[in-house]
Each structure stands twice: as structure tokens, then as C-alpha cells.
Amino acid sequence: MTTYRAPLDDILFAARLAAGASAFEAGGILADLGDGLLEATLNEAAKFAEERLASCYRDGDRIGAIFADGAVTTPPGWKEAYAEWVKGGWNALKADPAYGGLGLPRLLNAACTEIWQGANAAFAICPLLSQSAMEALERAASEELKKTYLAKMVRGEWGATMNLTEPQAGSDLALTRVKARPQADGSYRLFGQKIFITYGEHDLTENIVHLVLARLPDAPPGTQGISLFLAPKFIADSQGRFTRRNDLRCAGIEHKLGIRGSPTCTMAYGDGDGAVAYLVGEENKGLATMFAMMNDARLAVGLQGVGIAERATQQALAYARERLQGRTPESDAPAPILAHPDVKRMALTMTAQTHAARAICYETAASLDRARRQRDPARASEAQRRADLLTPVAKAFSTDIGHEVASLGVQIFGGIGYIEETGAAQVMRDARIAPIYEGTNGIQAIDLVTRKLQRTGxxxxxxxxxxxxxxxxxxxxxxxxxxxxxxxxxxxxxxxxxxxxxxxxxxxxxxxxxxxxxxxxxxxxxxxxxxxxxxxxxxxxxxxxxxxxxxxxxxxxxxxxxxxxxxxxxxxx
Amino acid sequence: MTTYRAPLDDILFAARLAAGASAFEAGGILADLGDGLLEATLNEAAKFAEERLASCYRDGDRIGAIFADGAVTTPPGWKEAYAEWVKGGWNALKADPAYGGLGLPRLLNAACTEIWQGANAAFAICPLLSQSAMEALERAASEELKKTYLAKMVRGEWGATMNLTEPQAGSDLALTRVKARPQADGSYRLFGQKIFITYGEHDLTENIVHLVLARLPDAPPGTQGISLFLAPKFIADSQGRFTRRNDLRCAGIEHKLGIRGSPTCTMAYGDGDGAVAYLVGEENKGLATMFAMMNDARLAVGLQGVGIAERATQQALAYARERLQGRTPESDAPAPILAHPDVKRMALTMTAQTHAARAICYETAASLDRARRQRDPARASEAQRRADLLTPVAKAFSTDIGHEVASLGVQIFGGIGYIEETGAAQVMRDARIAPIYEGTNGIQAIDLVTRKLQRTGxxxxxxxxxxxxxxxxxxxxxxxxxxxxxxxxxxxxxxxxxxxxxxxxxxxxxxxxxxxxxxxxxxxxxxxxxxxxxxxxxxxxxxxxxxxxxxxxxxxxxxxxxxxxxxxxxxxx
Structure with missing residues (x-):
């Protein structure tokens, strides 16, 4: 009963509207998507999502990620789907060409992200976070770190995670306690525990690159004393082969309301001599790097809201067209429930909210492209400020409506929507995380009225x-x-x-x-x-x-x- | 982490406001609750709910109802809690004294219903439906049926169910297909399948009395051809002992989003010679009986919304007072998150919605008491029409905010709210059914703008x-x-x-x-x-x-x- 079709017409329409049709022409800032490349890529993305990701969506929930003896087994079919993901080059879309990326526009990546998330959110959150980690490394890592790690991450051969949260430090990263001890060789050793680490451990890739916020011994208190480190699951041996287990491990995974295929890990760093780690960017400037990169992740989570809303809408509409109950003033035979004005109102609410959220997210993505590709620095900066302003709206609104739309979907199904086999409930459970993570929606709103209104001129x-x-x-x-x-x-x-x-x-x-x-x-x-x-x-x-x-x-x-x-x-x- | 305290101050305040203080005085319509009886009864109810029902709330979800070989095992502790429930006389509160009931006011029963639902909704839906069935029998059953069945039901020794839904007949009962064949002895035999039957089978009582909508062979099509039958799980043998299994069985239970302790059964009637059944009321008038009684069940489901909202609010407030994150303009030390205006806004929304829904539900219950107890027939009828008008609002608003409030509760918990062990997610999952059953909230709204606005003068x-x-x-x-x-x-x-x-x-x-x-x-x-x-x-x-x-x-x-x-x-x- 659960299925997903990428809404290519709507996606293309929103993308062209956000960019302006001339952007795709020769000389336009999205000319690399012209000549049918935008359409062709999205067609391929849709095919991959529908065939490989959507097909293992149900088992992802029913079976979920399984933890045993420090290892995580992803749900049936995910390993194969991930291998195809890497083969298809999807991980590299917007990454820096200097490290194997395709350097394609954010707008294209945004459209693809919506499709991955609509097809299988619990799966898609894995590359979403890898892309964020890549973004952080592109911005702040040394050339050496980039050479060793970034290229593997760009291809998707190695996974990546963002380690921010600790039990006492959730929304308030100033309370971060994980310790980093400098070593004579310029590396560091990490000690402490992180929680809620998405894909902190899994069987999809041969190595996992953890980006970890931690505190140096002499760090000032609060947010000014947090540094960003890279700690791989496997570190290089003397021949440069990444076969030596680092002193870090997954201590368990959470039993969650939704996105159950996505392992949410407790990570223990430094049971012994400490987890070998490398500084990313400058000491005590970790939070700035994290936040600069986080706007990107926030837009991506907004797109998760859009994708999930789209899935819920498709499913509810299909049901409302076929389920016969009640009569309308026009006919005495049982009518499809969609013919009843109250059901139609719900279906329209789902549709209209989804379209509005998509439009806002794509507008944000197109602004990011203008900021990076516009030659005129004044206009580029103007576009960047616009993206900064819109990002909290894109994240919070899209994820709020993601859950609202999914809940309306359950309502349209009625009693059968409350039964897990139908799938509508899974979509609602999956949707409920997005208003919480990558900065709660309350924090998005605060970011908007404090920082963004003040700083975007x-x-x-x-x-x-x-x-x-x-x-x-x-x-x-x-x-x-x-x-x-x-x-x-x-x-x-x-x-x-x-x-x-x-x-x-x-x-x-x-x-x-x-x-x-x-x-x-x-x-x-x-x-x-x-x-x-x-x-x-x-x-x-x-x-x-x-x-x-x-x-x-x-x-x-x-x-x-x-x-x-x-x-x-x-x-x- | 999950607990529930009956909010006695708020409940008493709302009850007194709805009834008017003078109603409890000598000569007032609620004088039987005067002299401290209201307070004393609610105190006992609170004690029972907190000690016996709330304590098995988590296992009700974690373990759930289990189906095997046609039998349903309720979660650990439920059988004992139900035995205490019967012993406490809670099942009989508002029932007809002619059959062992206490004949106490609806308002008291409403307050108690809120408490049971807040403590353990999946448990409390069992007596809620029994009370509806009792109401139907009180209204329409023959004296003989009442003598045989009603007294047992009033004491709670026998459970009861409402069998309305069939796969093709959900909101649209005109499509009911289960067949009833008249027998020479005046009884009937039922054949067919019902789905979504709450507590259709369980181990809490020695017998279960099923009220079943079905169609006689010569019945007119549509809603004018539906009759109401009583079919017990065990029928009397020649000595009048209820030991003979009737030809009806539970064919399976649903795997649901929430209220997992409550078995939602598929019921098969008449695998063999047909399930022995007795007509309740007149032939082909079953739907009218059902609807007359349904207003009562709708108010009760509204109170489920209130109880669940109250539980969610208590839990979120307790967490928001103890969880330290972020600074306020007033202090540099981490503050309880409740000190942050956006969290406070959510907590206030939860509180205010819950209080408003409670006020509407209690007002409806007090109107029902006036309708039954007011001596002046004109004023009694006025009160009944007011209750009729308010009922869809009480049901739909209270259950809508039940889910909204529970979702805000998850949001206040943040990441930890998405983890099942916290309990906030269970409350939200439980809350999600109430806008669907006993008439979807869309149907409540339609009932309001069509029937109720037109017929309540x-x-x-x-x-x-x-x-x-x-x-x-x-x-x-x-x-x-x-x-x-x-x-x-x-x-x-x-x-x-x-x-x-x-x-x-x-x-x-x-x-x-x-x-x-x-x-x-x-x-x-x-x-x-x-x-x-x-x-x-x-x-x-x-x-x-x-x-x-x-x-x-x-x-x-x-x-x-x-x-x-x-x-x-x-x-x-």
C-alpha cells in the first residue's frame, strides 16, 4: 500500500520558478543544468528512488536497524541500495570537484534530496549527514585531511557523522564536555560520550568518519571553547591502510518513534587511550564551522519535510479516490471519499502545504546557488543573506507541515490509518523527528527573530x-x-x-x-x-x-x- | 518517567463551574453529589487511577495485547486492575439503579472518565465501550434482556462491545452486510465479519456481550434496514449457566500505532450454524438506537482527549522545569527550559487547550444531567438540545487538541521525546486514535453544521x-x-x-x-x-x-x- 512516485512535474516547475528560466540558458548561473541535464538527472533520481529506496521503506521500519555486539545491521536491502547509491554517483552531486565532486548546483541537490527523503527518509538521512560533514571539511579542514578523507566521503565509500549532542548538551552546545587531549604528533585523543548520533555505526560503508565537537584542556568555557575534530572508525596502519580500529565504539542504539531504519547511536570515545582525532579548522572555533555548515543541513531537513509530506499526500489521495463511503448530493451510490467536501479540504490542505513548503525550500536553494555563482559580489552577498533569512523558515515550516500533512493523511485513511500495516502511520512517525533535529523548530524561530532579522540587512x-x-x-x-x-x-x-x-x-x-x-x-x-x-x-x-x-x-x-x-x-x- | 496525577483542583473547579455551585446544594439537581460526595468520590477515583491504572500504562504499550489461538491476553497487571475496578463499583456510576447502577450524575462520570483516560487510555476504553453498550440496552432492550445481561454488565462482571464497522462499512453504516436470520424461538442467528472491534475478545471478564449491527433478510436497503442485536460470547445452557461457546470468535487483532494494550479485533460471526443473538429494540431501527447512545460515547471520547492532553502536559511541564539548557537574559547559568519564552509558549498552549477542552466537555455533561433531572420539561428539553449541540464540539475539539498537545509534549522533550522509553511518544501515539473513532472529527463537524444547527432550535x-x-x-x-x-x-x-x-x-x-x-x-x-x-x-x-x-x-x-x-x-x- 505504501509507494512513492517522485512528482517530477511539480519538482521541475518549482525548480524553474525558483531559479528563473533564464538561469538554465547559456551564460546563466545554472547553465550546467541546461540542455536537458536538469530533467535527465531528476529522471534518473526518480528511477533510483522509486526502484531502490522506496522498495525497502517498509522493512526499514518493520525490522529496523539492529544492534548487537557493538555492530549495527541495517534493514534488509539497505546495503544493496547504498552500493547502488555510490555507484550512481549521487553522493557527489554538489561536492567540490577538487575532491571528486560534481560541483552541481544546490538546487539540483535540493530536488534530489526531496526525492530521496520522500522515498525513504530513514535511509536518506545517512547521505544527508554525510553531505553536511563534507561541507564542514570543505570549509575548514586542512588539505591533508581533505585528501585523506574527503574524497572517500564524496564518493560515498566512507560514511560520516556529526557528533554534537551529549546527555547534558542538546540544544545548548555550550555545555559540551567531551575532552580532547593534544598529542605530541599534532593529533588529539578524544574522551567522552556523545548521544543521538545518526548512523554513528552501520554496515553500509567500510569506514565512518566522525566529526566531533569537543573541548581542549585549556579551552575557555561556553561556546567559545569548543573545537571540531575528525575521528575515523578505522585509522591508518603503518602502510596507510585503514584497518586499525580507533578507540571509539557504538554503545547502543535508540528505540525510536520513527525512522527506525536509521540507527541513532550512543558513541563512546576513549574507553582506553583515547580516540585518535584530528583538528578541523582552528582550536576553539568549532562551533562557528558547525553553524556555517548547519544552514545547509537545515535546508536539507526542510526538504525531508517536503518529501515526507509529498509521500503522505500521494498515499492519502490514492486511498481517497478508491475508498467508497457515503453519498453526495449528486448521487445515491457510495462515492469516493474524496468527493466529500471535508475530505477534499484535507486533501487540498495536504497538497497546498506541500507545494508551499517546496517552493520556499527551492527558493532557498536557488539563493545559495546565486550566492556561490553570481559574479557580482554585491549580488552574491545579497543572495547569501536571502538564503540565510529563508533557511529557518524553510526548515521549520516544511518540517511542521511535514508532520501536519502526515497526520492529515492518517485522518483521511480513518480507522485503517491507525493500523501499522497501512503505512500512513509510519509516515507520520517518521515525520515527527524533523521538527526536532538540526535545531528544534523553536530554535529556528529564535534564530529568525534574533540573528537573521538583525544580520541580513x-x-x-x-x-x-x-x-x-x-x-x-x-x-x-x-x-x-x-x-x-x-x-x-x-x-x-x-x-x-x-x-x-x-x-x-x-x-x-x-x-x-x-x-x-x-x-x-x-x-x-x-x-x-x-x-x-x-x-x-x-x-x-x-x-x-x-x-x-x-x-x-x-x-x-x-x-x-x-x-x-x-x-x-x-x-x- | 511517565506518571499521571489526577488534577483534582482543576477537575473540581471545572465541574462546579459547569454545574453552578447551587446545583450541589439540597434541592439542586446534583444534590446527590453534595455534602462532599463529589470530592470524596473523585479522591477515590484519583487514588485508584494513579495506583492501579497508571502503573500498568507503559507495559500496556510495550507488551500490548497478545492474540493466540483465538484468545487475547491483556498486558501484565490489567486483569488485576480490572478486578479492582469491578470491586470499586466504578463501572456502575451512572447506570440505572434498577439494574444495580448507582444512578449518579453524568458530570461525575465525566470527571471520572477523564481520570481513567489520563491514567491509561488503552485500559479505560474497555469500560467506556461497556458503558455505551449499557446505555443502548437501557434505552432499547426488552426487560428480559436487561435482567439477564444488563446487571452483569453494570457490575462489570461481563464486558461489552459495539460491533459497527465492516471492511466496506466504516463511516458509512448504510453499507452494513452482516446478516441476521430469524429463528422459530424468536432469537436470531448472525453471519458475517466485523472489524475494528475494541475489546472484542479479552481475558478481563468471564463473558463478553456483543452489540452487533446487522441486516434482516427482508430489510430495506441503506440505513433504514439495520437492526441491533445482542450476541454473547457464552450463551446459557439448559440450566441457565453461561458456559456454552456461541458461534462467534476473534479472528485476529490489529497492530496499531497506539493504545496497544487495547485489543482491536476482527470478529467472525457464524462459522457454523450462526451466532445466537437477540434483537435489541425494534427491527430495522438499530441505527437510531446506536446514534442516540453514541452522543454519550462521543462525549466520553472527548474526555479521553482531555485526559491524554492532561497527561502530556504534566509530563512536559515536569521535564521543562528540570531540564537545564541555554541562558536567559536574566542569568548566565543554564536555565530550566521552561524559562525560555518559546518553551513557555508551548507549555501554556498545552495547558490552556486542555483547560478549554475540559470546560467544554464538563459543560456538555452538566447539560445532560439537567436534561435528565430538571423537573420542568421545557428546561429539560432545552438542556438536552444544548448537550446535542455541544457534543460534536466536545468530541472533535478535545480529541484534536489531545493530539496537538501530545505532539507539543514531544517537542518540549526534544530529541529525547522521540525515544520510546521517555513515554511522550506513547502519549502522542495513543492520542492519535481519538480524532478517528466514534465518528471521525470531520463527521462531527458535518453533524454540527447539518443536524445539530438545524435541530437544536x-x-x-x-x-x-x-x-x-x-x-x-x-x-x-x-x-x-x-x-x-x-x-x-x-x-x-x-x-x-x-x-x-x-x-x-x-x-x-x-x-x-x-x-x-x-x-x-x-x-x-x-x-x-x-x-x-x-x-x-x-x-x-x-x-x-x-x-x-x-x-x-x-x-x-x-x-x-x-x-x-x-x-x-x-x-x-
Whole structure:
């Protein structure tokens, strides 16, 4: 009953809309995707995802990752799928050509990421994190580290992980305690425990490269004293063969609500002499490297939300078209439940939310490409600031709707949706992690109202200008709701820019949602302006049924903060 | 980590507010709960729930109900807990004294139901359904059936089930196919399969009384041809001992997302000569009996939403008070995460939603008591119509927020909330069924805008009048949001009363939510008027942060319907 088809038409439409059609022409910043390469690559990605990844999605959950004697066995079929993944070169898409990467645009990688995540999120989170680790090494590692490790990672022959969390240090990395001791040879030894390490141990690759946040003996306290290290599972012997086990191990994996095929590991470093590790970047600057790279991972997790939402929507729509229950005013025979307005409303909500989140994520990815490929430095920096501004919205909104859409999917299935064999429940369980990891969605909202609004200069004003122009030109019925939403967003943005910190923090989450409604709704309207009936219907539904929440969100963000701050009494039982 | 304490202060407060203090005085309609009986009973209920039910909540999920060789084994401790339940007389609270019941008010039973559900929803759904079956028999069964079965059910010695669903007949009972063949002795024989039968088989009681919807050979098609039958697991032998197995069996149980301790059974009737069954009420009038009784079950499921939301809130608050992460502007030491405005906002949302849902459910229960106990028939009928109007709101809103609150609970826990051992995920999984069963929440909304608005006469106008008076008198900051919410609800109600059917159906769900915001917010304000700081803070938060969604919901309900109806194109891939 569970299946997934990559929605290539929608993906191509969103990609072209985000980049602008001329970007793909000769001389355009995405010219390397021109001449049909974008389409051909996505076709191949779809084929691989549908045939190799989607087919082992159910067993990934049913059987899950299994831990025994320090080793992790991935679910049936995953090892074979991963080998094909490497063979297909999918791991290298956006990586640096100097280390074997293809150097292709972020936008292409974003579209592919959505497809992998839609087909099998628990599988796809493995390369997602490898790509983040690659990004960190590209940015900050020494040439030697890059030569030894990066090329293997780019091909996907070696896996990689991000080791941030410790029991006492989750969202608050300042509390990191894992210790790094410098050695005479310039290397380090790591001691301590990390938890919630995604794919910290597995059988997909012959080696695993761990990036680990740790503290040097003389490090200043807090976030200014955290360094980033690379510690491979196997280290080189005297002949340079990576056969010697490092002093690090997986101590266990978690029993999770969802993405059960993805091993979430407790990692123990330095049971003995310490895990051999190498510094990435400068001492005590680990967090900066991590955060610079994290924007990328956050967009990728947003795309996980989109992919999962798409899967849930496909599944619920297929069921709603075939399941006959109840009569409509038009006919006396049992009708497909999709004919009932309330079910249709749910299906449309799923569809419209998914399209809006996709549009925001692709817009962010296209901005990252402009930032890297635009020749004019002023425009490149402008694009980078836009990507910075949009990233928390892309991550939080897409993963919030990922779970909401998946839950609506369960609702459309009704009683059978609550039965695990149907698959709708698995999608919902899988979806629930994305609003939590890579920075909780609350932290995304805080990042937006503190750092991003303050540090991206005129990016916000330009964003609002763009939304306003689209809303003003939209011609479908109900487009006035978009004009209202943009006006609500503008008013609330002005409030947020000068609000006392506590009030801004209290209103951050409704503000982010308001941003997403205004941005998502106007991007759908921009697409609708091309005249396709389907896209007009989706944009109209979004405006009339979802963007209309803007006035309430504006009030909540601006007036509700006081009720949060002063509400101490409410929480005393 | 999972525990539950019955929130007695809040429960007593809500009960007194719903009934009016004078109701408990001599001569009042709830005088049988006066002189401390309400408090004493709830104290006992709390003790039983905390000691006997909450303690086996985790194993109920971890181990679940087990099916083998046609028999179901309930989780460890459940049999003992159920025996205590019977001994405590809890099953008999509201039942007819003529058959051993205590005949106590619905309001008391509602408060107890919340407590059982909060402590262990998968367990508590067993007596919940027994009570519904008892209600059906009280209303429609012959004296003989009542004498033989009802007294045993009232004591809880025999369990009971409701057999409605068949594979092709879920929300649409007109498609019921199970056959009933009349016998010469006045009994019937049943043939066919029912699915999703909660506690269709278990080891808690020596006999199980199944109420089954089925069709007689000459029955008219559709809903006018469905009759209600009673088919016990064991039938009487010649000496009147219930030792003979009836021709019915459990063919298997479902593997569900949550409430795993509760066996959800496929029931096979009539493998051989047919299951011996007795008609309840008149031939072909089964659905009417079922629906009359279903309002009661719907309120009870609403209370399941409240109980689960309460449990989730307690758990998340306890964690948010002890977990130290991040700094606040006030201090440089790691702060409890509850000190962070965004976490506080989530905790307040959980608290305020739970209180609002409780207030609506208790108001509904108190109306049912007035309907039954008020001497003046006009006022009794007015109260019944009010209960009819409020029931779909109580069911749908409480179960929707049950899941939303439980999901916020997972979010407050963060990464650890996604780990099953924490327990927050179990609460969310358990919560997810309630918006589906006893009529999906979409069906509740349709019931509201079609039947209830049309058939409850002036109940709606009186409800709005009451809300408006409370909102106008509310004196806390931000109470104007309640005035707005009531005005939005009134406008939208006028629209719904005269809208074309398809538009009313398309707007039904946002309209129900708007009803709940206006009604919940004003009930909280009514409580706040008593001057307690905590209740003022909760009412203020609800008004400013949640009720402000009213204008968007009004637009969605009134203007969004067209986008639903016309959106066919949006759903064609």
C-alpha cells in the first residue's frame, strides 16, 4: 500500500520558478543544468528512488536497524541500495570537484534530496549527514585531511557523522564536555560520550568518519571553547591502510518513534587511550564551522519535510479516490471519499502545504546557488543573506507541515490509518523527528527573530517587496487574502525588529509561521500566474484557506507575547 | 518517567463551574453529589487511577495485547486492575439503579472518565465501550434482556462491545452486510465479519456481550434496514449457566500505532450454524438506537482527549522545569527550559487547550444531567438540545487538541521525546486514535453544521448570548480577543445556517474549531472571573494566543468553501 512516485512535474516547475528560466540558458548561473541535464538527472533520481529506496521503506521500519555486539545491521536491502547509491554517483552531486565532486548546483541537490527523503527518509538521512560533514571539511579542514578523507566521503565509500549532542548538551552546545587531549604528533585523543548520533555505526560503508565537537584542556568555557575534530572508525596502519580500529565504539542504539531504519547511536570515545582525532579548522572555533555548515543541513531537513509530506499526500489521495463511503448530493451510490467536501479540504490542505513548503525550500536553494555563482559580489552577498533569512523558515515550516500533512493523511485513511500495516502511520512517525533535529523548530524561530532579522540587512525588506508585488498582481479569486497576509507580515516584521528581546522570543514561532504563509502563498501565486489551472487552484486554496490565518498569527506574535511572559501563574498547579 | 496525577483542583473547579455551585446544594439537581460526595468520590477515583491504572500504562504499550489461538491476553497487571475496578463499583456510576447502577450524575462520570483516560487510555476504553453498550440496552432492550445481561454488565462482571464497522462499512453504516436470520424461538442467528472491534475478545471478564449491527433478510436497503442485536460470547445452557461457546470468535487483532494494550479485533460471526443473538429494540431501527447512545460515547471520547492532553502536559511541564539548557537574559547559568519564552509558549498552549477542552466537555455533561433531572420539561428539553449541540464540539475539539498537545509534549522533550522509553511518544501515539473513532472529527463537524444547527432550535442563539455576556464582562488584558472571537462565531453561524449544503460541508471543520475557541475561551473567562491568578493567566493566554485565530477560521469557513468545491483541478497530478 505504501509507494512513492517522485512528482517530477511539480519538482521541475518549482525548480524553474525558483531559479528563473533564464538561469538554465547559456551564460546563466545554472547553465550546467541546461540542455536537458536538469530533467535527465531528476529522471534518473526518480528511477533510483522509486526502484531502490522506496522498495525497502517498509522493512526499514518493520525490522529496523539492529544492534548487537557493538555492530549495527541495517534493514534488509539497505546495503544493496547504498552500493547502488555510490555507484550512481549521487553522493557527489554538489561536492567540490577538487575532491571528486560534481560541483552541481544546490538546487539540483535540493530536488534530489526531496526525492530521496520522500522515498525513504530513514535511509536518506545517512547521505544527508554525510553531505553536511563534507561541507564542514570543505570549509575548514586542512588539505591533508581533505585528501585523506574527503574524497572517500564524496564518493560515498566512507560514511560520516556529526557528533554534537551529549546527555547534558542538546540544544545548548555550550555545555559540551567531551575532552580532547593534544598529542605530541599534532593529533588529539578524544574522551567522552556523545548521544543521538545518526548512523554513528552501520554496515553500509567500510569506514565512518566522525566529526566531533569537543573541548581542549585549556579551552575557555561556553561556546567559545569548543573545537571540531575528525575521528575515523578505522585509522591508518603503518602502510596507510585503514584497518586499525580507533578507540571509539557504538554503545547502543535508540528505540525510536520513527525512522527506525536509521540507527541513532550512543558513541563512546576513549574507553582506553583515547580516540585518535584530528583538528578541523582552528582550536576553539568549532562551533562557528558547525553553524556555517548547519544552514545547509537545515535546508536539507526542510526538504525531508517536503518529501515526507509529498509521500503522505500521494498515499492519502490514492486511498481517497478508491475508498467508497457515503453519498453526495449528486448521487445515491457510495462515492469516493474524496468527493466529500471535508475530505477534499484535507486533501487540498495536504497538497497546498506541500507545494508551499517546496517552493520556499527551492527558493532557498536557488539563493545559495546565486550566492556561490553570481559574479557580482554585491549580488552574491545579497543572495547569501536571502538564503540565510529563508533557511529557518524553510526548515521549520516544511518540517511542521511535514508532520501536519502526515497526520492529515492518517485522518483521511480513518480507522485503517491507525493500523501499522497501512503505512500512513509510519509516515507520520517518521515525520515527527524533523521538527526536532538540526535545531528544534523553536530554535529556528529564535534564530529568525534574533540573528537573521538583525544580520541580513535589507534582505527582509526585499523579501516583503517581492511578496507585495506578487500579491498585488495575483488575479485569482481570493488573492486579496495574500495582500492581507503580506501586510500582516510586514506589520509584524516591523514589530519584531524593535520588540524587547523577551517579547520577540515569545512571538517567534507564530511570526515564523506568518512568514511562511506570506512567502509560501505568494510563491504559489507566482507559479499560478503562468496560467495552469491546477496551479491556480492550489494557489487559490492556499490563499483562501490557509493564508487567512495571517491576522491571528500577527496578533499572536505581537500581542500574545505579554501573555506568555506574564503567565508564570498559569503553570503553577 | 511517565506518571499521571489526577488534577483534582482543576477537575473540581471545572465541574462546579459547569454545574453552578447551587446545583450541589439540597434541592439542586446534583444534590446527590453534595455534602462532599463529589470530592470524596473523585479522591477515590484519583487514588485508584494513579495506583492501579497508571502503573500498568507503559507495559500496556510495550507488551500490548497478545492474540493466540483465538484468545487475547491483556498486558501484565490489567486483569488485576480490572478486578479492582469491578470491586470499586466504578463501572456502575451512572447506570440505572434498577439494574444495580448507582444512578449518579453524568458530570461525575465525566470527571471520572477523564481520570481513567489520563491514567491509561488503552485500559479505560474497555469500560467506556461497556458503558455505551449499557446505555443502548437501557434505552432499547426488552426487560428480559436487561435482567439477564444488563446487571452483569453494570457490575462489570461481563464486558461489552459495539460491533459497527465492516471492511466496506466504516463511516458509512448504510453499507452494513452482516446478516441476521430469524429463528422459530424468536432469537436470531448472525453471519458475517466485523472489524475494528475494541475489546472484542479479552481475558478481563468471564463473558463478553456483543452489540452487533446487522441486516434482516427482508430489510430495506441503506440505513433504514439495520437492526441491533445482542450476541454473547457464552450463551446459557439448559440450566441457565453461561458456559456454552456461541458461534462467534476473534479472528485476529490489529497492530496499531497506539493504545496497544487495547485489543482491536476482527470478529467472525457464524462459522457454523450462526451466532445466537437477540434483537435489541425494534427491527430495522438499530441505527437510531446506536446514534442516540453514541452522543454519550462521543462525549466520553472527548474526555479521553482531555485526559491524554492532561497527561502530556504534566509530563512536559515536569521535564521543562528540570531540564537545564541555554541562558536567559536574566542569568548566565543554564536555565530550566521552561524559562525560555518559546518553551513557555508551548507549555501554556498545552495547558490552556486542555483547560478549554475540559470546560467544554464538563459543560456538555452538566447539560445532560439537567436534561435528565430538571423537573420542568421545557428546561429539560432545552438542556438536552444544548448537550446535542455541544457534543460534536466536545468530541472533535478535545480529541484534536489531545493530539496537538501530545505532539507539543514531544517537542518540549526534544530529541529525547522521540525515544520510546521517555513515554511522550506513547502519549502522542495513543492520542492519535481519538480524532478517528466514534465518528471521525470531520463527521462531527458535518453533524454540527447539518443536524445539530438545524435541530437544536434556539440552542445556538442561547449559546452565543451566553458567550457574548461573558466576553463583554471579562476584565483581563486581551479579553477583547474573546469579544472578537464571539462576533466571528456569530457571523459565521449565520452564514452556516443559510449556506448551500456543499459550502456548509466544506467549511464545517474550521467552523467547529471556531465554535470551540469562542466557547472554550469564554468558559475560561467565566472561571477567571472568580479571581484566581492562575485561572486569569490561563484565560488571558487562551484569548490572546489561541482565540485570535478566530478571524482566520471565520474567513476559512465562509470564504474558503468555494476554493474547496472548485478545486478539482488541484488534485489532478
Amino acid at each position: 535589507s534582505a527582509l525588506a526585499r523579501e516583503i517587496e517581492d511578496m507585495r508585488a506578487i500579491a498585488a498582481e495575483a488575479r485569482f479569486d481570493g488573492a486579496s487574502a495574500l495582500v492581507d497576509a503580506v501586510a500582516d507580515f510586514e506589520r509584524t516584521s516591523r514589530f519584531m525588529l524593535k520588540a524587547a528581546p523577551a517579547l520577540a522570543l515569545a512571538g517567534a514561532t507564530p511570526y515564523l509561521r506568518l512568514f511562511a504563509l506570506a512567502r509560501g502563498g505568494t510563491l504559489l501565486a507566482k507559479g499560478a500566474a503562468q496560467g495552469e489551472a491546477r496551479r491556480i487552484a492550489i494557489a487559490r486554496f492556499f490563499a483562501r484557506n490557509l493564508a487567512v490565518a495571517s491576522s491571528g498569527l500577527a496578533r499572536e506574535a505581537m500581542e500574545g507575547g505579554a501573555a506568555v511572559i506574564e503567565a508564570e501563574a498559569a503553570l503553577h498547579a | 434556539s440552542a445556538l442563539a442561547r449559546e452565543i448570548e451566553d458567550m457574548r455576556a461573558i466576553a463583554a464582562e471579562a476584565r483581563f488584558d486581551g479579553a477583547s480577543a474573546l469579544v472578537d472571537a464571539v462576533a466571528d462565531f456569530e457571523r459565521t453561524s449565520r452564514f452556516m445556517l443559510k449556506a448551500a449544503p456543499a459550502l456548509a460541508l466544506a467549511g464545517a471543520t474550521p467552523y467547529l474549531r471556531l465554535f470551540a475557541l469562542a466557547r472554550g475561551g469564554t468558559l475560561l473567562a467565566k472561571g477567571a472571573a472568580q479571581g484566581e491568578a492562575r485561572r486569569i493567566a490561563i484565560a488571558r493566554f487562551f484569548a490572546r494566543n489561541l482565540a485570535v485565530a478566530s478571524s482566520g477560521l471565520a474567513r476559512e469557513a465562509m470564504e474558503g468553501g468555494a476554493a474547496v468545491i472548485e478545486a478539482e483541478a488541484a488534485l489532478h497530478a
